[in-house]
Amino acid sequence: SAVISQKPSRDICQRGTSLTIQCQVDSQVTMMFWYRQQPGQSLTLIATANQGSEATYESGFVIDKFPISRPNLTFSTLTVSNMSPEDSSIYLCSVDQNTEAFFGQGTRLTVV
Amino acid sequence: QKEVEQNSGPLSVPEGAIASLNCTYSDRGSQSFFWYRQYSGKSPELIMSIYSNGDKEDGRFTAQLNKASQYVSLLIRDSQPSDSATYLCAVRGGAAGNKLTFGGGTRVLVKP
Secondary structure, three states: OOOEEEEOOEEEEOOOOOEEEEEEEOOOOOEEEEEEEOOOOOEEEEEEEEOOOOOEEOOOOOOOOOOEEEEEOOEEEEEEOOOOHHHOEEEEEEEEEOOEEEEOOOEEEEEO | OOOEEEOOOOEEEEOOOOEEEEEEEOOOOEEEEEEEEEOOOOOOEEEEEEOOOEEEEEOOEEEEEEOOOOEEEEEEOOOOHHHOEEEEEEEEEHHHOOOEEEOOOEEEEEEO
């Protein structure tokens, strides 16, 4: 399976600030996926990032709040902007190999 | 109706017994089915994928798929305390296309 490196692994941030999460994959992939996992909840897809085009956002998520970059086929970033305590979650990067999805180790974000 | 449903648990299982986890899905066009294990504070780890009706065995794990009943299950034989985790059912295909839709997860506790 692909090796997915995500950083930071955790952070505590002040409300109103922004945090950029990085995701690096050890092989080239067409699509990279960003998920949110709120405390005690399952995973919710935020957006799909394709290289060379705008990310595709799911219902309830907007680019102004969660801007995504995808500069090449092995790297993506997700920014959580103007954070509030409600953004406290685990954010996960994912890639597909064949039809199976694999995840980075996640970023545990706490907003105070 | 949720797209992918699981009993949240906790499912308490004595060590050495069989843990049986169930998952139902609403989209009859779904084509790919996955079970992930997630330890507390960690990211999901793929343990089984299944694509056709019937059983698929891998070590102590058996996945069962019944597309007519829109039902997928996971059996864990000879349960160990290290199997204590949340198990997430995920589905791909149908109206959601290539997107992965997760159930809410079932928490399993294996008691020594």
